[in-house]
Amino acid sequence: MENSVDMKKAQNKLQVGPSPHIRTRRTTKSMMIEMLIALVPPIIAASYFFGWWVFVQLAVASGVAVLSEYAFQKMTHRKVTIKDCSALVTGTLLGLSFPVTAPLWVVTVTSIFAIVVVKQWNAGLGNGGIGRNYLNPAVTARVCAKIFFTPFFTDWVLPTGFSAGPYGGVDAVSSSTPLEFIGHGAQSVSNQVPALRELFLGVNLGGNIGETSKLAILIGMLYLIFRRIISPKIPLLFIGSTVLVMCFWGSFDLEFMLTHALTGTLFFGATYMATDYSSGALTPAGKTVFAIGGGVLTALLRLVFDYPGGLGIAIIIMNICAPFIDQKLMPRIYGHKKRPNVKFDRQNPNQL
Amino acid sequence: MEFSFMYKEGGAHPDEQKGFTDSKPIIDASVPKLMAYPIAMHIGAPAAPIVEVGDQVKVGQMIAKEGGFVSAHVYSSVSGEVVAIEKRAQAGGGEVDSIIVKNDYAYTRAEPIVKPGYSSETSNKEIIDTIRKAGIVGMGGASFPAAVKLAPPEEAKIDTIILNGAECEPYSTSDHRVMLEYTDEIIKGIDIVSQLYPDLKNIYIGIEDNKKDVKEVLEKATAANKKVAVQTLKAMYPQGSEKNLIKSLTGREVQPGELPADVHVILLNVSSARAVYHACELGEPLIERVISVSGAPVKNPQNLKVRIGTPMESVIDDCEGFSEIPGKVLSGGPMMGGAVGDLSVPISKGMTAISVLTRKEAQIEEPENCIMCSECLHVCPVSLQPILISEAFERGDIEKAEKLGAMDCIECGNCSFICPSKIPLLENIRGAKAAIQARQEG
Ligand code: SF4
Ligand code: SF4
Numbered sequence: 001m002e003n004s005v006d007m008k009k010a011q012n013k014l015q016v017g018p019s020p021h022i023r024t025r026r027t028t029k030s031m032m033i034e035m036l037i038a039l040v041p042p043i044i045a046a047s048y049f050f051g052w053w054v055f056v057q058l059a060v061a062s063g064v065a066v067l068s069e070y071a072f073q074k075m076t077h078r079k080v081t082i083k084d085c086s087a088l089v090t091g092t093l094l095g096l097s098f099p100v101t102a103p104l105w106v107v108t109v110t111s112i113f114a115i116v117v118v119k120q121w122n123a124g125l126g127n128g129g130i131g132r133n134y135l136n137p138a139v140t141a142r143v144c145a146k147i148f149f150t151p152f153f154t155d156w157v158l159p160t161g162f163s164a165g166p167y168g169g170v171d172a173v174s175s176s177t178p179l180e181f182i183g184h185g186a187q188s189v190s191n192q193v194p195a196l197r198e199l200f201l202g203v204n205l206g207g208n209i210g211e212t213s214k215l216a217i218l219i220g221m222l223y224l225i226f227r228r229i230i231s232p233k234i235p236l237l238f239i240g241s242t243v244l245v246m247c248f249w250g251s252f253d254l255e256f257m258l259t260h261a262l263t264g265t266l267f268f269g270a271t272y273m274a275t276d277y278s279s280g281a282l283t284p285a286g287k288t289v290f291a292i293g294g295g296v297l298t299a300l301l302r303l304v305f306d307y308p309g310g311l312g313i314a315i316i317i318m319n320i321c322a323p324f325i326d327q328k329l330m331p332r333i334y335g336h337k338k339r340p341n342v343k344f345d346r347q348n349p350n351q352l
Numbered sequence: 353m354e355f356s357f358m359y360k361e362g363g364a365h366p367d368e369q370k371g372f373t374d375s376k377p378i379i380d381a382s383v384p385k386l387m388a389y390p391i392a393m394h395i396g397a398p399a400a401p402i403v404e405v406g407d408q409v410k411v412g413q414m415i416a417k418e419g420g421f422v423s424a425h426v427y428s429s430v431s432g433e434v435v436a437i438e439k440r441a442q443a444g445g446g447e448v449d450s451i452i453v454k455n456d457y458a459y460t461r462a463e464p465i466v467k468p469g470y471s472s473e474t475s476n477k478e479i480i481d482t483i484r485k486a487g488i489v490g491m492g493g494a495s496f497p498a499a500v501k502l503a504p505p506e507e508a509k510i511d512t513i514i515l516n517g518a519e520c521e522p523y524s525t526s527d528h529r530v531m532l533e534y535t536d537e538i539i540k541g542i543d544i545v546s547q548l549y550p551d552l553k554n555i556y557i558g559i560e561d562n563k564k565d566v567k568e569v570l571e572k573a574t575a576a577n578k579k580v581a582v583q584t585l586k587a588m589y590p591q592g593s594e595k596n597l598i599k600s601l602t603g604r605e606v607q608p609g610e611l612p613a614d615v616h617v618i619l620l621n622v623s624s625a626r627a628v629y630h631a632c633e634l635g636e637p638l639i640e641r642v643i644s645v646s647g648a649p650v651k652n653p654q655n656l657k658v659r660i661g662t663p664m665e666s667v668i669d670d671c672e673g674f675s676e677i678p679g680k681v682l683s684g685g686p687m688m689g690g691a692v693g694d695l696s697v698p699i700s701k702g703m704t705a706i707s708v709l710t711r712k713e714a715q716i717e718e719p720e721n722c723i724m725c726s727e728c729l730h731v732c733p734v735s736l737q738p739i740l741i742s743e744a745f746e747r748g749d750i751e752k753a754e755k756l757g758a759m760d761c762i763e764c765g766n767c768s769f770i771c772p773s774k775i776p777l778l779e780n781i782r783g784a785k786a787a788i789q790a791r792q793e794g
Pocket of ligand 2 (some may be wrong): 503731732733734735736738760761763764765766767768777778781
């Protein structure tokens with residue numbers, strides 16, 4: 001047969017192996033890159049509102065994250081896995097969760113902490129590394145940073161546009177975050193809080209650079225959902241349950257409810273932090289409980305304990321609960337009556 | 353590229369790849385000089401050869417007799433001389449005794465296995481006997497002897513027949529074409545089978561929603577029969593697996609260790625239904641089947657009606673050979689099919705397709721660490737947690753693997769397919785299953 005391959009030659013080159021014989025094109029790295037793509041809208045919004053310094057801050061956060069992962073893995077003679085881009089994602093997330101006034105050394109220290117202590121060392125709870133850490137690196141590091149470096153987080157500057165330079169902290173126009181106005185057990189919105197539209201778009205709002213524009217985050221969230229990187233359950237149930245609690249607390253005051261939904265880290269955290277794979281729940285039902293639990297806790301921490309930064313703590317608490325939730329909610333196997341009853345553990349067999 | 357809003361659960365969406373052949377009419381394959389008939393083209397005891405080297409055989413003559421209750425006869429699909437009985441490579445891997453017949457191209461026919469002409473007077477026993485005589489096995493890939501499957505104990509009270517037309521493997525289009533082109537034969541086949549069950553209420557024909565043309569044809573053909581309902585199912589892999597199909601169409605779940613008959617269901621592949629018609633109505637044993645030959649390296653992909661025993665090479669030649677060196681040649685589809693290392697392997701009763709992958713498609717990357725994305729949980733049709741079983745196995749914790757349901761795995765391959773970290777999940781689960789079995793036995 002003309003210009004066909006000779007059958008014998010084809011036969012000699014045949015590969016064999018067990019089924020399935022095809023694999024999805026998606027890889028760990030490509031999923032991490034999609035995560036980064038989903039962070040583009042908040043990054044654009046951040047630079048639009050807070051100026052070019054944002055890029056410096058992000059570069060430091062992500063660069064340090066990648067370098068510290070590399071250094072840690074080299075020093076402990078582990079396989080270097082910076083190519084999977086997961087450290088880059090953690091670093092970028094972290095960078096976005098600082099106010100623009102945060103000194104670069106704080107960003108650096110926090111970034112190292114996130115990768116080395118939380119991700120790789122797994123806070124001393126077992127084997128760390130990608131997919132193994134119990135706590136969300138970005139969230140945990142950020143919460144610790146807030147505790148240790150409180151003085152550097154009190155000045156919230158109002159955005160001054162793209163050309164605004166690095167902020168000196170003291171001489172910038174500072175303000176409180178809107179959440180602090182409505183934080184203290186309030187049941188309705190005080191008139192110091194910006195209008196809902198401003199909250200949604202992020203105009204004239206102080207705060208951490210990545211989380212001011214809810215619109216940008218929403219775009220990122222939709223991207224992640226449509227690309228099947230995250231389960232839509234998590235951000236929607238998370239935000240939904242916070243809002244619902246607020247709804248009851250504020251006696252169904254719509255404005256109060258929406259203001260809570262749109263202030264603080266709620267959108268950002270629910271979209272990018274609660275959806276972290278390794279610190280979240282694995283099972284489908286576990287994901288539901290994780291998201292609702294996180295949402296309710298966020299609301300309660302904000303209200304009852306008068307703690308505006310409740311989201312970070314809520315996620316950490318849910319991170320700790322996740323393995324127990326999973327253990328209780330393992331899916332019922334087809335044809336079986338009960339859920340499997342086994343201890344849920346996620347330690348890497350190759351490192352034991 | 354997957355791009356969907358819903359986080360689908362219980363299935364995956366490998367590229368369908370049906371476009372190569374789904375609109376190509378079935379044509380007759382050429383018949384080569386030498387045909388090979390493995391004595392084990394079915395699940396169960398191998399058949400025993402009843403011919404000797406030098407014997408003359410006819411088309412439709414029995415050449416190997418069933419080797420037990422769960423077994424199937426083997427018939428010659430050409431006339432000619434038996435030239436050897438020897439070990440030959442077979443599709444499932446390994447070698448098996450095969451009867452080699454040299455084709456004399458005369459196609460002299462043997463006596464029919466039963467008197468042609470089925471009537472509704474035919475007793476149940478006669479129908480089952482005829483199916484047994486014809487050597488029919490599940491032609492969707494399972495290859496379980498049909499006579500055994502279609503005759504469950506009377507207590508089973510079969511109330512539903514499911515005709516499986518959900519051809520969910522990528523590339524495969526043989527059932528699709530059979531349903532389009534041999535609609536009447538299939539329907540007659542079901543009529544015959546449905547006579548077997550006095551409690552019968554429903555006959556579902558399950559097809560996937562990517563086969564609109566088939567739905568129309570089938571609905572027209574079955575309009576007169578009130579019991580028959582053509583049901584469309586979402587195109588998803590593994591929609592055509594027994595357990596999935598039963599659940600989707602009847603809502604029933606087959607418990608571990610049970611058979612479909614235990615939930616009052618009989619499943620039949622469309623090609624098997626056609627074979628039943630051929631046996632009961634025309635007195636023909638199972639000597640041919642339709643197979644799709646597809647994939648990018650195949651020059652002219654086709655749906656072919658092939659005489660069982662034809663070597664793969666000959667079928668691939670009918671499709672003008674390969675346009676590039678292929679990576680893998682598969683008997684069946686890429687999700688559950690077996691990789692063939694030898695192209696002289698004959699087409700067997702249960703071979704639905706030959707799928708050919710390019711070297712690039714067959715490339716499998718090195719595994720990385722699990723990132724806990726939980727995709728493997730989402731795609732598992734029986735709701736297992738593949739990664740946990742796989743890790744328990746790697747740690748050597750067989751007991752845990754068993755508790756996590758390793759034995760319930762239907763080996764559909766979805767988990768390994770979907771894993772972004774390319775972890776060989778199914779391979780590990782198979783390992784766990786083997787270890788569990790070994791432990792139970794001894
Ligand atoms: S699909 Fe792969 S990476 Fe994702 S949880 Fe399962 S084993 Fe881990
Ligand atoms: S565990 Fe078994 S049944 Fe589940 S997806 Fe993997 S191969 Fe399929």
